Amino acid sequence: MNLHEYQARDILRKHGIPMPEGAVARTPAEVKAIAQKLGGTVVIKAQVHAGGRGKAGGVKLAKTPAEAELLASKILGMQIKGLTVEKVLVVPAADIASESYVGFIVDRATQRPVLMVSAAGGVDIEEVAAKTPEKIHRLAVDPRYGLLPHQAQGLAFHLYQDVAQVRQAADLMRRLYEVMYAVGASLAEINPLVTTPEGQVQALDAKIVVDDNELDRHPEIAALRDASSEAPSEVQAREAGLTFIKLDGSVGCCVNGAGLAMATMDLVKYYGGEPANFLDIGGSSNPQKVVNALKIITADRSVKAILFNIFGGITRCDDVANGIVQATSAFPLKVPMVIRLTGTNEKEAMEILKKAGYSAGTDMDDAVKAAVAQAKGRAA
Amino acid sequence: MSVFINKDTRLLVQGITGRDGSFHTRQMIAYGTQVVAGVTPGKGGQRFEEKVPVFNTVAEAVLAAKPNVSVIYVPAALAASAVFEAADAGIPLIVCITEGLPVLDMTKVMPYIRERGIRLIGPNCPGLISPGQSKVGIIPGNICTPGKIGVVSRSGTLTYEIIHQLTGNGYGQSSCVGIGGDPIIGTNFIDCLQAFEADPATDAIVMIGEIGGTDEQQAADFVKAKMRKPVVGFIAGQTAPPGRRMGHAGAIISGASGTAADKMKALADAGISVMKRPADVVPLLKERM
Numbered sequence: 001m002n003l004h005e006y007q008a009r010d011i012l013r014k015h016g017i018p019m020p021e022g023a024v025a026r027t028p029a030e031v032k033a034i035a036q037k038l039g040g041t042v043v044i045k046a047q048v049h050a051g052g053r054g055k056a057g058g059v060k061l062a063k064t065p066a067e068a069e070l071l072a073s074k075i076l077g078m079q080i081k082g083l084t085v086e087k088v089l090v091v092p093a094a095d096i097a098s099e100s101y102v103g104f105i106v107d108r109a110t111q112r113p114v115l116m117v118s119a120a121g122g123v124d125i126e127e128v129a130a131k132t133p134e135k136i137h138r139l140a141v142d143p144r145y146g147l148l149p150h151q152a153q154g155l156a157f158h159l160y161q162d163v164a165q166v167r168q169a170a171d172l173m174r175r176l177y178e179v180m181y182a183v184g185a186s187l188a189e190i191n192p193l194v195t196t197p198e199g200q201v202q203a204l205d206a207k208i209v210v211d212d213n214e215l216d217r218h219p220e221i222a223a224l225r226d227a228s229s230e231a232p233s234e235v236q237a238r239e240a241g242l243t244f245i246k247l248d249g250s251v252g253c254c255v256n257g258a259g260l261a262m263a264t265m266d267l268v269k270y271y272g273g274e275p276a277n278f279l280d281i282g283g284s285s286n287p288q289k290v291v292n293a294l295k296i297i298t299a300d301r302s303v304k305a306i307l308f309n310i311f312g313g314i315t316r317c318d319d320v321a322n323g324i325v326q327a328t329s330a331f332p333l334k335v336p337m338v339i340r341l342t343g344t345n346e347k348e349a350m351e352i353l354k355k356a357g358y359s360a361g362t363d364m365d366d367a368v369k370a371a372v373a374q375a376k377g378r379a380a
Numbered sequence: 381m382s383v384f385i386n387k388d389t390r391l392l393v394q395g396i397t398g399r400d401g402s403f404h405t406r407q408m409i410a411y412g413t414q415v416v417a418g419v420t421p422g423k424g425g426q427r428f429e430e431k432v433p434v435f436n437t438v439a440e441a442v443l444a445a446k447p448n449v450s451v452i453y454v455p456a457a458l459a460a461s462a463v464f465e466a467a468d469a470g471i472p473l474i475v476c477i478t479e480g481l482p483v484l485d486m487t488k489v490m491p492y493i494r495e496r497g498i499r500l501i502g503p504n505c506p507g508l509i510s511p512g513q514s515k516v517g518i519i520p521g522n523i524c525t526p527g528k529i530g531v532v533s534r535s536g537t538l539t540y541e542i543i544h545q546l547t548g549n550g551y552g553q554s555s556c557v558g559i560g561g562d563p564i565i566g567t568n569f570i571d572c573l574q575a576f577e578a579d580p581a582t583d584a585i586v587m588i589g590e591i592g593g594t595d596e597q598q599a600a601d602f603v604k605a606k607m608r609k610p611v612v613g614f615i616a617g618q619t620a621p622p623g624r625r626m627g628h629a630g631a632i633i634s635g636a637s638g639t640a641a642d643k644m645k646a647l648a649d650a651g652i653s654v655m656k657r658p659a660d661v662v663p664l665l666k667e668r669m
Contacts, residue, residue, distance in 0.1 A: 106483050108563045108593045108630070111490045126635045143487045184482055213482045213629065217457060243627045247619075258561060258627025259535025259590055262616035266640075267657050269619045278620070280627040311537045311544070313506075313520045343520065343540070364541065365659050 001210045004047045006089045007224050008206035011183060012190070015175045018168075019203045022091030031072035034090040035065040041093040044072055049229045050081040051124075058085060061093055083229055094204060096194045100159045101125050101136075102173055103189030104180050106211075110140040113180060115147065115173060117155045122192040147177040160195070168201040169193070183221050184214025233296050240292035242281060249274025250375040252303035252335075254293050256281050256315040264309045264368065271365075273372030276303045281315070290323025291330070298333065305336050307371035309364060312343025321349035325356040336374040340367035381581035382510035382555040383530065383572070384473060384501070385449060389514040392447035392471065393418045394438065394454055394462045396428050400477075401453035404518050405432070411521040413514045417445035438469040449473045451507060451516050456480035459503060460489050467493050467500075475516050476502035476566070483629065486564035493566065500566025504629065506536040506558035519543075519556060527552015529665070530576035532569060533588035534561050534595075534628070538616055541658050542588060549662040554582040561628025563592070569599035577607050584610045584669055586661060587652075589643055591617035592631045596643040600650035610668035613647040614655040615640045 003011070006024040013019055021038065024047065025031045035042045046058030053059050058080050062068035068090065078085050099122035107114040118136045120128050128135055137158045141147050152170035160166050172193070180188045187209040194204050215222040227235045237244030243258065247265075251273045255261035258280045265275035277297065281289050297303055310320050320341065328337075339360035341349050346362065353360050361367050391408065395401035396418025405428060409415050417435060418428050424436030435441040438450065450466040452459060452475065459478040466474045474493070481503045493500050501508060507517010512526035523540055525547045533539040539558055546553060557572050559565055569587055576582045589596035596615065603611050618640040620626050622633040633639050647654050653664040 106487065106563065108595070111564045112487055113484075130636070142491065143484075144491055181484060184484060186483055211483050211629075212625075213456065213480045214484070217482075245621070245624050245626065247621065255537075257535065257537030258631060259533070259538030259588070259616050260541055262590060262620055262626055262631070263538050263541070263614075263658060265620070266616065266618040270657055275619055278624075278626055311540050313537060313540050314518060315537075342544070343523070365657070 001212055001215065001225055002049045003208045003210065003224055004049070004087070004226060005045065005206060006047055006087070008208040009089070011179060011208065012176070012203060012206050015179050015182070017172055017175050017203050018200065019206070020092050020094055022089055024087050024089050025072065026076070026087055028069045028072040028076065031088060031090055032065045032069035035062060035068035038090065038092050042068055043091050043093050044068060044075055045089045045091070046075050046078070046080060046085040047087040047089055048080050048083040048085055050083055053080060056080045086228060094194060094202070095197050097197050098195045099192035101128070101189070101191045102169070102176065102193050103191065104176060104185070104187065106186050107140060112140040112143060113177070115139045115141060115155060115177070117158055119159050125189070125191060141177065147174050149174070162199065165195060165199060165201055172201060172203070179208070183208065184211050184218050185209060186211045233299060237279070237296050240289065240296070242279060242289060242293055242296070244296055245278040246300065247275050247277050248302070249276045250302055250304040251371050252276045252297035252300065252306045253309070254279050254281060254290070254297060254306065255309045256311065260309065260311055264307070264364070267364065267368045268307070268372060271369050271372045273375055276300055287319050287323035287326055290320050291327040294324070294327040295331065298331065298335070303335060305338065305371045305375035306333070307367060308337070308339040308341070309367060310341045310343070312341065312345060316345045317341040317343060317349035318345040318352060321352040324358070325352060328356070338367050338371040338374060340364055381579050382513060383575040383579050383582070384499070384508055384555065384557065385510050385514045385516055387513040389449050389516065390414050390416045390445070390447045391516055392416065392438065392441050392445070392450040394450055394452045394466065396420055396432065396434060397423055398453055402428070404453065407521070408515050411515040413516065416447050417441040438465045438471070442469045442471065447471060449475065449516055452476045452478055454478060460485035463489050463500060464492060467496055467498050472498055474498060474500045474566070475505070475507050476500060477505060477507055477517055479504040481562065483563050486562070490564065490566070501557065502560040502566060504562045505560030505565070506539065508555060508557040510555045511553050517558065519558065523547055524556060525552040527554065528581060528583040529553050530579065530582040530585040531556040531588070532572035532576070532585065533558055534590050534630070535588055535616065538658070539588055542586060542614070542661050545658060545661050546586070551662065551665060554579060561590070561630050563630040568595050570602045573599060573602055573607060573611070577609055582609065584612070584665060586665070587611060587613045589613065589615045590628065590631050591615070591620050591626065591633050591640050591643070592628070592638045594638065597646040600646040600652060603652055604650035611652045612655065612661060612664045612668065613652045614658065614661070615643045615647070
């Protein structure tokens, strides 16, 4: 789960990381009031889960409270990469002497949290990593001991020469490490980390991605989820216990298991079609899940054919068949459906479907070919 | 022969009285696995299905029943603790089926098991099976048959699909290992490839990878440098959009890294026969054997 910048800022400030004051607003009038309180020039930043906010016109500088109000009225409600801006962050415009990067990720290869720092901050760190990897310094932290003071200091010397700044940056890195474990983050980064003309080290922008598996034990973080920044169908799916990702194609896929779901999408493409979604109904045997899945898939108007691909293991084919029958009797389908079922209780499933007037096959390739053809037939 | 488990495997089930644990324990016993003990705190002294003794702690179970493998079916919030407990009791092979372990928990689990020389398989995996000998986890026994193909995979049902193709075409399996779909896992492709290469009962290996990370690329380097047995590979997620977690916590393309195209190229460059779809597995094995 991605946190908004203003949410990440709050967390960092609570952990004692120095950041300029600021506040979040939903209306131009609130923006004006915040700008008045802060005094001087302010920056207004759109709060959406999309990169490239600046380029899209979602970040503006305002010299007076009146100008802040006017600019906020333009940013609030604008669309950035399909997402509507509902909130803006207002912060004082900072004088910046230098910009660097500090971030933690959970690294798959070392199986540890890795601290990355770079004196080339303020820009996309992935670009720095691709073009000038020598400008990034890394350290895999041993989680048994945490980030040790000398390790943080050693990395901070890659950013600053002034020892007072080195000490400030090292302290900040150790606090950022604490933040990671405190909120269950898979990524926590400060970009840019700046120095002010007075020599103070400050975090200007923050990004935190929380591991979805941590949300159960961090209800206060789970409560920060902003459903308005996600596709409504994905919110609906999550609430129904399904994993769903909307794509642009016309073959709606309903599969058990993530790997098989991906392989099914790939096979749709292999036979000349385009998948409309990734959908994993999971390993449980619950007909209601199938009903919910069909509701979500059929709500997408670009779906021209529905493909079921079920390999029964823990998932019982008869449960899936019952779910299909329940769902289609409650909401008659407007598009053709191709069903492939094999494995646990396959025979029972075939009987259930036959009684309801559906036919089903046992071969994955045959089913995908048929679904692709059906989707094209309707599109043509 | 086989890898990691065989007919002599003595299994402990952590979470034996839970919903998933009890269901799959019955399946494992029915398959012929020697389930020698179970653990559920507070239910020590009971017997599961009037047969398998249940203990309060892994340490007690180890003393009384001498298991050499443990399988974990406890809820995600308790799963890391269950791995620590099994490791502390000195069980040399721990298989964690549980899905949804926080990745930061795994950063603490891994050094703990490494310094004790213990092997962890998973988490978030279907476990493993040596057909005709022993099954630890949730892979349906009826789709497998004894034979000479080793299977290693990051997935669950996709693995069953491919095993089903193998069995249906007369290619039995020596062992099938599901290593799990999380970003940090205890046993990776290389560990399994190495074990299959050394196993006299395995003639060829099928590896099933997916988007996310670079484990498959490293496995490809290993195949090229160290392996003599033929390897056939598949990568799921050719149509996955970047930046989205495709069900498995580890199945995500980050930036330009972890794409299916990269992995398929690495596999092909290492001399691995790359399937375009699951149904290619048998024709490619025929070519290579």
